[in-house]
Amino acid sequence: MKAAKVILALVLAASLMFAFTSCTCKPGDIEEEKITQPEAMSTPSAISSQSEIVKPAAVTAGVIMVGNRIVDIGDKVYPIYFDFDKSELRSDSRNTLSELAQWMKNNPSVDLRIDGHCDERGSNEYNLALGETRADSARKYLVYLGVSPDRLETMSYGEEKPSCSSSTEDCWSKNRRDDFTITSK
Template sequence: MKIKYFIMIFFCLLFIFACTERKIYLPEAQPEKEGQIPKKEEKVEDEKYSQKEEFSATQMSELIRKIQDEIKDIHFDFDKYEIRQEDIPTLKKVASLLQKYKNLKVIIEGHCDERGTNEYNFALGQKRANSAKQYLITLGVLPSKIEIISYGEEKPLCTEHNESCWQKNRRAHFVFIEEGK
């Protein structure tokens, strides 16, 4: 009788652990290092664009263009949507910018390579964009400042049929816009 209960509990636990979703890497409390979000008392990188100051349309357009050029895509491994260690500095920079500029918002686009069905790649692109969003939220960004969209395999950067090209297409791309637009 005890063996039956033990076996039932074992299989229940096995089922629970086998059915859990993949976890997104969450940042651990670490000492400040180069490339992390600056402390509030540190000097602001670009004093011309103070968070309290209202922007003219030209200034906002210039700021968005500058940020768009500075922030690069983050990339994912094949068939994965977990944030990679080498992409954490980019996400921290995005979080810093969204916290610094109150009128700034980001759209995170999830992209995939051409392998897999359209439906599968659309869902994977959504998971990739959502992973980036959740990471930004853990860094203190308000969810209302982040939108996500999946393009699946529909907007490739590279159209060759090889691994180096596919790696470029497995990405999350950040599009910055003025909030309220």
């Protein structure tokens, strides 16, 4: 089993203010007419209309993580990693999750979000589904180990949130992962 160093990073998410903005769009008017006789002319009239684009406001707040740096739970939780196009837990992942389950039992007020990720290869949309299954694999195992399902939620980022950005197997293997984030205390 690989012992990795855990870096603590609980980052409070900034609340995102989505400001109202609007802009007026100038319509371009193109009129079309059929020419039948040479140089036949007619007098088309222009229509102009205006549309405004207005954004709704939204506020989001929560706890997030940066990159693949994980939850502060003493010493022991890392991302767990997966093989290409697979969502089955590897044995090293099961060990990690056992420690996480124990920690959650010792810290009953903590809820967790599990984010499933994929590497950049393959269909982006299929990878969204695969990320969901990867997150769910960890969730199921934690529940099997006695963690209440109410304390766990899952999310998939597909291949949209890589922790490493070069196109090498080394990097891809780091991106096929589940991240864990504390969502409440």
